[in-house]
Amino acid sequence: MQRTDIRTALxxxxxxxxxxxxxxxxxxxxxKQVSFIALNDGSTxxxxxxxxxxxxxxxxxxxxxxxxxxxxxxxxxVPSQGAGQDVxxxxxxxxxxGTADVNLYPLQxxxxxxxxxxxxxxxxxxxxxxxxxxxxxxxxxxAIHTYFHEHGYYYxxxxxxxxxxxxxxxxxxxxxxxxxxxxxxDEAGHIDYSDDFFGKMTSLTVSGQLEGELGALAxxxxxxxxxxxxxxxxxxxxxxxxxxxxxxxxAFIDKKELMDIEEDFIKYCVxxxxxHCQDDLQxxxxxxxxxxIDRLKSVADTDFVRLPYTEGIRILKEAKDNGRKFEFPCEWxxxxxxxxxxxxxxxxxxxxxxxxxxxxxxxxxYMKQNEGEEKGRETVQGTDxxxxxxxxxxGGSVREESYNKLDREIERRGMDMSNYQWYLDTRRFGxxxxxxxxxxxxxLMLFVTGMQNIRDVIPFPRTPKNAEF
RNA sequence: GCUUCCUUAGCUCAGUCGGUUAGAGCAUCUGACUGUUAAUCAGGGGGUCCUAGGUUCAAGUCCUAGAGGGAGCGCCA
Numbered sequence: 077m078q079r080t081d082i083r084t085a086l087x088x089x090x091x092x093x094x095x096x097x098x099x100x101x102x103x104x105x106x107x108k109q110v111s112f113i114a115l116n117d118g119s120t121x122x123x124x125x126x127x128x129x130x131x132x133x134x135x136x137x138x139x140x141x142x143x144x145x146x147x148x149x150x151x152x153x154v155p156s157q158g159a160g161q162d163v164x165x166x167x168x169x170x171x172x173x174g175t176a177d178v179n180l181y182p183l184q185x186x187x188x189x190x191x192x193x194x195x196x197x198x199x200x201x202x203x204x205x206x207x208x209x210x211x212x213x214x215x216x217x218x219a220i221h222t223y224f225h226e227h228g229y230y231y232x233x234x235x236x237x238x239x240x241x242x243x244x245x246x247x248x249x250x251x252x253x254x255x256x257x258x259x260x261x262d263e264a265g266h267i268d269y270s271d272d273f274f275g276k277m278t279s280l281t282v283s284g285q286l287e288g289e290l291g292a293l294a295x296x297x298x299x300x301x302x303x304x305x306x307x308x309x310x311x312x313x314x315x316x317x318x319x320x321x322x323x324x325x326x327a328f329i330d331k332k333e334l335m336d337i338e339e340d341f342i343k344y345c346v347x348x349x350x351x352h353c354q355d356d357l358q359x360x361x362x363x364x365x366x367x368x369i370d371r372l373k374s375v376a377d378t379d380f381v382r383l384p385y386t387e388g389i390r391i392l393k394e395a396k397d398n399g400r401k402f403e404f405p406c407e408w409x410x411x412x413x414x415x416x417x418x419x420x421x422x423x424x425x426x427x428x429x430x431x432x433x434x435x436x437x438x439x440x441x442y443m444k445q446n447e448g449e450e451k452g453r454e455t456v457q458g459t460d461x462x463x464x465x466x467x468x469x470x471g472g473s474v475r476e477e478s479y480n481k482l483d484r485e486i487e488r489r490g491m492d493m494s495n496y497q498w499y500l501d502t503r504r505f506g507x508x509x510x511x512x513x514x515x516x517x518x519x520l521m522l523f524v525t526g527m528q529n530i531r532d533v534i535p536f537p538r539t540p541k542n543a544e545f
Numbered sequence: 546g547c548u549u550c551c552u553u554a555g556c557u558c559a560g561u562c563g564g565u566u567a568g569a570g571c572a573u574c575u576g577a578c579u580g581u582u583a584a585u586c587a588g589g590g591g592g593u594c595c596u597a598g599g600u601u602c603a604a605g606u607c608c609u610a611g612a613g614g615g616a617g618c619g620c621c622a
Contacts (some may be wrong), residue, residue: 158582178572189556470622
């Protein structure tokens with residue numbers, strides 16, 4: 077008999093007909109007369125109740141049906157006699173696909189910590205929480221592709237292996253086929269890569285942005301959506317060594333249009349979750365984060381604050397003058413630390429903030445320079461989106477399109493751009509105003525799920541000292 | 546990388562000032578129960594107190610080192 081998804085079965089009202097469902101047993105309880113099996117197949121967070129009349133099934137037959145086992149259950153769909161569910165299946169035929177030894181199966185019906193579940197990441201997708209998180213993860217990916225597709229963007233694939241380093245966006249993982257115990261060195265003591273696979277030093281990408289700009293300056297609007305790698309020794313609930321990033325890049329837009337896109341895009345994703353993932357969000361709202369759904373609704377409906385850096389510094393100083401204590405100083409020119417960002421987002425404005433026009437020296441070389449500023453107070457057109465709890469969810473900027481300004485900035489910073497002639501060529505041939513941003517997919521997931529640790533919104537997290545599974 | 550906290554039964558955790566045989570809930574096993582909803586009720590079994598040293602008449606408890614994990618900070622998305 078053909079399998080019906082539990083999600084479909086639960087919505088069906090075609091009573092008194094045979095139906096077959098297959099899935100993993102969450103629990104079995106009952107007495108000598110009747111046994112209740114809660115079955116889940118991942119199609120929805122909800123379980124379907126299978127009722128076994130013990131007049132038809134022996135205790136022996138039901139013995140392998142334990143928490144974690146996998147079964148195929150055929151029976152008659154009927155309205156439920158009990159409270160708690162509308163429909164249930166009266167079991168007529170049972171097949172056990174795989175047993176799960178109750179003394180060894182690590183998942184229990186209650187009380188498992190996120191830290192413990194991380195140590196069994198191969199089994200945690202079978203829990204309610206991670207089922208909900210990973211279904212939401214799929215929906216967020218679909219929302220992202222749909223948003224860009226509907227707005228005329230092309231999905232542009234940038235390389236994962238690269239010889240450039242996107243201007244120090246982070247420490248990089250090297251890629252080599254060389255035997256690391258038998259490296260050749262040149263006269264200066266540097267590793268000789270000439271006989272390595274690519275004939276030069278290569279690494280895993282820390283950003284697809286520079287290549288993304290090449291796409292935007294040909295196709296008009298592009299976005300990337302792929303894995304990104306940072307070899308930083310970051311031990312926080314907001315960092316991964318391998319994470320997914322979305323990087324749209326758009327020709328012919330200015331700073332205001334860029335901010336409009338950033339805000340519109342995030343709201344679209346949040347609304348998508350509210351529309352498509354109600355059951356999972358309700359579960360997370362109940363067991364993980366009581367304020368989740370309210371917060372999602374409020375972000376979907378509120379205008380983000382747009383705050384120039386200089387104004388942000390003024391607000392922070394004012395707070396300090398009024399007695400608010402900060403651990404770190406915040407003079408004009410300093411990079412804001414998390415406590416400053418959190419003050420602005422969580423205490424002062426109490427809503428997402430797009431911070432703009434940062435001091436030139438704390439931002440990347442490619443950001444567009446503002447005109448006519450006092451010496452020592454030069455700013456660039458960055459547009460970072462700061463969220464409560466999560467911090468920087470988007471890092472964006474208008475890109476400097478003037479060849480001369482970009483060239484001078486590279487020289488001023490003493491950067492070696494021999495690997496980036498191709499990038500400068502975009503400014504030499506048919507340069508155009510353009511802008512873009514990078515959104516950390518897992519940080520969006522943190523916000524949308526209410527989970528506390530980024531390691532719990534990706535199936536198999538990679539962090540310092542952990543590449544298990 | 547820095548700071549700090551944690552590690553006791555399969556899981557979640559308690560364990561007082563260093564003092565008798567290390568406890569609870571859940572899970573598991575046995576029994577009871579005619580429809581349960583994290584079922585309930587009664588009973589049984591279950592321990593390398595993270596590891597290695599040290600202090601002490603006596604260490605789960607104090608000290609040192611190590612391992613693993615969490616949080617805060619830095620770096621960033």
